[in-house]
Amino acid sequence: MINLFGIAEDSIVDGPGIRTVFFAQGCPHHCKGCHNPESWPFEGGTAMDEEQLVEIARSNPLSRKVTFSGGEPFAQAEGFAKLAELLRPYHYEIASFTGYTFEYLMEHGTEAQKKLLSSIDVLIDGPFIMEEKSLELYFKGSRNQRVLDVKKSLAEGKAVEITAGGWVGEY
Ligand code: SF4
Known part of the structure; x- marks a missing residue:
C-alpha cells in the first residue's frame, strides 16, 4: 500500500518522454x-494498492516510463520498491526523486530503501536548495541535485552521474 499525494498520467516535466x-x-x-509543501504531512493522501498503480501506468499505451516523486518516495520505500518490481516485467524505465543523497542511502538507508534503490534505473538525488536554484537544469530544481545512473552507481559503489543529454531514453 502506498499513500499518494497525487498522480500525473501524461507528464513531460518529470523526466524524458511521456x-x-x-x-x-x-x-x-x-x-x-x-514547490510542493502540501505534500509534506504524512497524514492525508490516498492509500492505493501497488497492483492498482500498475494498472494505471499500463492504461497509458503511449508511456513506458514512470517517475516516483513527492513528497519523499524513499519514506515509503517498501511500497515503492514493490511497485517497481511489479512494473519490471513490463519493461518500464523507472526514475525516482529523493531528498536524500545516494551516499546517505548507501550508508544509512534502511533495507527497504536499499531495495528501492536497486529496483530503479535513474535517481535524482539531494534536497532542493534555494540558493542553488536554476531554471536551466533539466528535471532538477537546484544545482546540487544529480541525475544518477543507478545500475552503474551500485556496480561502482559511488554516484555515477548521467551527463548532459544522456538521460533521453526512447520516446
Ligand atoms: S525533498 Fe524537498 S523539495 Fe522535495 S518534496 Fe521534500 S521538501 Fe519538497
Whole structure:
C-alpha cells in the first residue's frame, strides 16, 4: 500500500518522454522553497494498492516510463520498491526523486530503501536548495541535485552521474 499525494498520467516535466508520475504523500526534508509543501504531512493522501498503480501506468499505451516523486518516495520505500518490481516485467524505465543523497542511502538507508534503490534505473538525488536554484537544469530544481545512473552507481559503489543529454531514453 502506498499513500499518494497525487498522480500525473501524461507528464513531460518529470523526466524524458511521456511519463506516469506517482507523488508520495509525506516528506521529512522540508526544503526551503519546496514547490510542493502540501505534500509534506504524512497524514492525508490516498492509500492505493501497488497492483492498482500498475494498472494505471499500463492504461497509458503511449508511456513506458514512470517517475516516483513527492513528497519523499524513499519514506515509503517498501511500497515503492514493490511497485517497481511489479512494473519490471513490463519493461518500464523507472526514475525516482529523493531528498536524500545516494551516499546517505548507501550508508544509512534502511533495507527497504536499499531495495528501492536497486529496483530503479535513474535517481535524482539531494534536497532542493534555494540558493542553488536554476531554471536551466533539466528535471532538477537546484544545482546540487544529480541525475544518477543507478545500475552503474551500485556496480561502482559511488554516484555515477548521467551527463548532459544522456538521460533521453526512447520516446
Ligand atoms: S525533498 Fe522535495 S518534496 Fe521534500 S521538501 Fe524537498 S523539495 Fe519538497
